[in-house]
Amino acid sequence: MYLDPQNHNKDTHLDIIDKIPNRSQQQSPKIPENNDEHNKDDDKEKEHTITMDEIGRAIEESERRQANDTEEGLERKRQNDEMRKALMAQSRPTSGKYSLTDFQILRTLGTGSFGRVHLIRSNHNGRFYALKVLKKYTIVKLKQIEHTNDERLMLSVVSHPFIVRLWGTFQDSNNIFMVMDYIEGGELFSLLRKSQRFPNPVAKFYAAEVCLALEYLHSKDIIYRDLKPENILLDKNGHIKITDFGFAKYVPDITYTLCGTPDYIAPEVVSTKPYNKSVDWWSFGILIYEMLAGYTPFYDSNAMKTYENILNAKLKFPSFFNEDAQDLISKLVTRDLSARLGNLQKGSEDVKNHPWFHEVVWEKLITRNIETPYEPPIQQGQGDTSQFDRYPEEEFDYGATGEDPYADLFKDF
Numbered sequence: 001m002y003l004d005p006q007n008h009n010k011d012t013h014l015d016i017i018d019k020i021p022n023r024s025q026q027q028s029p030k031i032p033e034n035n036d037e038h039n040k041d042d043d044k045e046k047e048h049t050i051t052m053d054e055i056g057r058a059i060e061e062s063e064r065r066q067a068n069d070t071e072e073g074l075e076r077k078r079q080n081d082e083m084r085k086a087l088m089a090q091s092r093p094t095s096g097k098y099s100l101t102d103f104q105i106l107r108t109l110g111t112g113s114f115g116r117v118h119l120i121r122s123n124h125n126g127r128f129y130a131l132k133v134l135k136k137y138t139i140v141k142l143k144q145i146e147h148t149n150d151e152r153l154m155l156s157v158v159s160h161p162f163i164v165r166l167w168g169t170f171q172d173s174n175n176i177f178m179v180m181d182y183i184e185g186g187e188l189f190s191l192l193r194k195s196q197r198f199p200n201p202v203a204k205f206y207a208a209e210v211c212l213a214l215e216y217l218h219s220k221d222i223i224y225r226d227l228k229p230e231n232i233l234l235d236k237n238g239h240i241k242i243t244d245f246g247f248a249k250y251v252p253d254i255t256y257t258l259c260g261t262p263d264y265i266a267p268e269v270v271s272t273k274p275y276n277k278s279v280d281w282w283s284f285g286i287l288i289y290e291m292l293a294g295y296t297p298f299y300d301s302n303a304m305k306t307y308e309n310i311l312n313a314k315l316k317f318p319s320f321f322n323e324d325a326q327d328l329i330s331k332l333v334t335r336d337l338s339a340r341l342g343n344l345q346k347g348s349e350d351v352k353n354h355p356w357f358h359e360v361v362w363e364k365l366i367t368r369n370i371e372t373p374y375e376p377p378i379q380q381g382q383g384d385t386s387q388f389d390r391y392p393e394e395e396f397d398y399g400a401t402g403e404d405p406y407a408d409l410f411k412d413f
């Protein structure tokens with residue numbers, strides 16, 4: 001048991017419903033009326049309202065900083081190249097192990113901004129894997145070359161029970177391919193939408209596993225930067241695996257890039273201040289909030305308004321929120337970096353020692369040898385895809401051998 005039986009209440013079952021909208025299809029979330037909410041930080045937060053204009057300027061400033069043709073951009077690129085070299089020395093080589101002919105491509109498991117992920121089966125050992133395919137043209141057009149190379153690099157450096165494993169990479173003239181473990185249980189996002197919200201102990205279980213994964217990444221100076229339930233998968237036993245390292249970055253000190261998913265982005269990222277690992281602890285607080293409430297605290301259908309809320313709005317909790325959870329979330333979702341839990345002298349220890357996690361036996365949790373709150377209903381080892389949505393299958397150009405204008409850009413794949 002990951003929880004002390006004394007404190008383990010019966011509130012661990014999940015009522016599942018059928019329809020699962022994705023984040024972009026969500027209606028405005030049903031936020032309870034004011035009289036059902038109260039404010040933890042009414043007095044604590046200093047009033048400093050940031051306007052839409054200021055946000056617009058901050059975003060432009062971030063784009064300018066990211067451009068490599070300024071002096072600052074060139075210096076940043078030089079530093080990044082150096083850091084990348086240092087990390088390369090620790091990474092597992094991924095290219096040269098596989099090619100397309102080693103696998104049968106089965107169905108699509110998910111799509112993202114830059115490509116899609118397929119279920120595949122090895123022609124050699126009969127096992128199932130997930131194949132992430134990214135189109136070089138789209139990566140270049142969306143200026144994601146560095147992020148894509150970082151995704152491979154970060155995944156080839158990490159090895160952790162709660163992080164998906166990358167087995168190998170290859171490329172053709174149009175696409176790059178990443179072979180990963182197939183995580184059968186689907187996205188935590190789908191489970192959350194089907195359950196509407198998680199009971200306190202269930203949210204605590206997933207949060208605790210995520211906390212250990214973040215602690216591990218930060219110990220390697222990697223910021224994840226895209227924490228959200230869509231990127232947390234459930235394995236066959238119901239333990240988490242974090243996937244999508246598209247925004248993960250090696251950052252021993254600070255960085256600037258504006259990236260992430262609006263609802264989850266930290267205020268210092270929105271206002272393009274230099275930032276560090278602390279942004280993951282903000283997102284961690286948002287994740288706990290979303291698991292307990294069923295919606296994120298700063299949501300708006302207009303992303304700019306979401307940013308404005310992140311910078312200015314007060315954090316409000318529905319009355320049913322557990323007191324300790326409110327306290328932890330308030331300490332994570334705080335704009336004051338010198339007060340944000342996880343970012344203080346004791347780092348992740350402060351988060352793990354917070355009263356909300358009181359019953360968690362961390363040493364036991366990391367072994368995964370414990371009961372999970374939900375076991376995905378799947379047939380193991382069969383390539384069961386019942387936990388994934390259906391996506392229209394398209395004609396693919398995989399294996400293309402024509403001219404490759406981007407040959408120089410993805411040499412490590």
Ligand SMILES: Nc1ncnc2c1ncn2[C@@H]1O[C@H](COP(=O)(O)OP(=O)(O)OP(=O)(O)O)[C@@H](O)[C@H]1O
Pocket residue numbers: 109110111112113114115116117130132164180181182183184187230231233243244245246
């Ligand atoms: N290892 C895996 N096993 C099973 N399914 C996976 C795996 N990796 C990814 N998926 C599925 O594919 C979806 C898209 O993958 P991923 O998030 O890595 O792509 P992306 O293009 O970077 O997406 P985004 O635009 O959200 O950043 C995931 O949300 C998940 O449903």
